Amino acid sequence: MQTVVHLLSGDETEQETALAIARNLLDDETNRIDDVAVVVQADGIAAIDATDGNVEQVRALLDDGVAFKACRNTMDMMEMDESDLVDGVETVPEGAVEVTRLQSDGYAYLRP
Amino acid sequence: MQTVVHLLSGDETEQETALAIARNLLDDETNRIDDVAVVVQADGIAAIDATDGNVEQVRALLDDGVAFKACRNTMDMMEMDESDLVDGVETVPEGAVEVTRLQSDGYAYLRP
Amino acid sequence: MQTVVHLLSGDETEQETALAIARNLLDDETNRIDDVAVVVQADGIAAIDATDGNVEQVRALLDDGVAFKACRNTMDMMEMDESDLVDGVETVPEGAVEVTRLQSDGYAYLRP
Numbered sequence A, B, C: 001m002q003t004v005v006h007l008l009s010g011d012e013t014e015q016e017t018a019l020a021i022a023r024n025l026l027d028d029e030t031n032r033i034d035d036v037a038v039v040v041q042a043d044g045i046a047a048i049d050a051t052d053g054n055v056e057q058v059r060a061l062l063d064d065g066v067a068f069k070a071c072r073n074t075m076d077m078m079e080m081d082e083s084d085l086v087d088g089v090e091t092v093p094e095g096a097v098e099v100t101r102l103q104s105d106g107y108a109y110l111r112p
Helices: A012-024 A042-048 A057-061 A072-077 A095-104 B012-026 B042-048 B055-063 B072-077 B095-104 C012-026 C041-048 C053-064 C074-079 C095-104
Strands: A001-007 A037-041 A069-073 A090-092 A109-110 B002-007 B033-039 B067-071 B090-092 B109-110 C002-007 C037-038 C067-070 C090-092 C108-109
Touching: A001 A012, A001 A095, A001 C090, A012 A037, A012 C012, A012 C041, A012 C095, A042 A069, A042 A072, A042 B012, A057 A069, A057 B067, A057 C108, A069 A072, A069 A095, A072 A090, A072 C074, A072 C108, A090 A095, A095 A109, A095 B012, A095 B109, A095 C037, A109 B109, A109 C095, B002 B012, B002 B095, B012 B033, B012 B042, B012 B055, B033 B042, B033 B095, B033 C041, B042 B067, B042 B072, B042 C012, B055 B067, B067 B072, B067 B095, B067 C108, B072 B090, B072 B095, B090 B095, B095 B109, B095 C002, B095 C012, B095 C108, C002 C012, C012 C037, C012 C041, C012 C053, C037 C041, C037 C095, C041 C067, C041 C074, C067 C074, C067 C095, C074 C090
Parallel strands: A001 A037, A001 A109, A037 A069, A069 A090, B002 B033, B002 B109, B033 B067, B067 B090, C002 C037, C002 C108, C037 C067, C067 C090
Antiparallel strands: none
């Protein structure tokens, strides 16, 4: 099974829940989760900012195989470029299109 | 691909994100999104109120083919009728049933 | 059709909306909804606490066939056990895995 976590809230509790859920999906003892993606857009982008407090947690998830995909539409609006994000985060043209594409490829959707 | 955006929050930032995401799905340069629906219920209904600040944005999305579907259960509870909504918004008996139906028809789900 | 409602917010309005939506799915006059599950984790767990204000509402939903599934990872973190929850609530090892599993079994997803 595959899961996409949609992270688009500026609320720090929701951001922490999203990252904790990505970790719990990885740690599932029944090993039924094959892929975890986190698509990040809107105010959620703060959670993957290279100067943000979640850097270590995001880096550990990347190291363990979680794909982070940041929305370039959001980054353009916020005048950010890839160097502003945690190293290893990919970008996609539009987060909502990517989440649609992943679901159409069979990913389950979680919105913490 | 088809996408349903579920708008049920009274939070103005979440409402603005939902409308912006509907716009970005329409504007996708790869033209992979065929249909966008916005199902509106609970406190989200304020975003499609005919006297609300989002009127122009909702009308532009309607003009460009986005289907807006307001929950009549919510409208009954709030003592609203169709004349209280932006012109062109449809109604459905229950938003949650409509979102279920659309997903069972293959729509991806986004909850901004 | 089948629907899973994901309840993970500590916000009382979002919790009330989630329970009201579970009720509205049950009450659908077109009888197209066969199963409703509510997966509860993170701060959402307060909504099914046996000492919480929603007890009567949760009990009535359970009586009417809604399956409530509480995340044991969350319960462990909050040092709760089953006796702290409304009687009849099941537990699952990890809520996010359960939501993924249900979607992969064909459930639609709602995140109020």
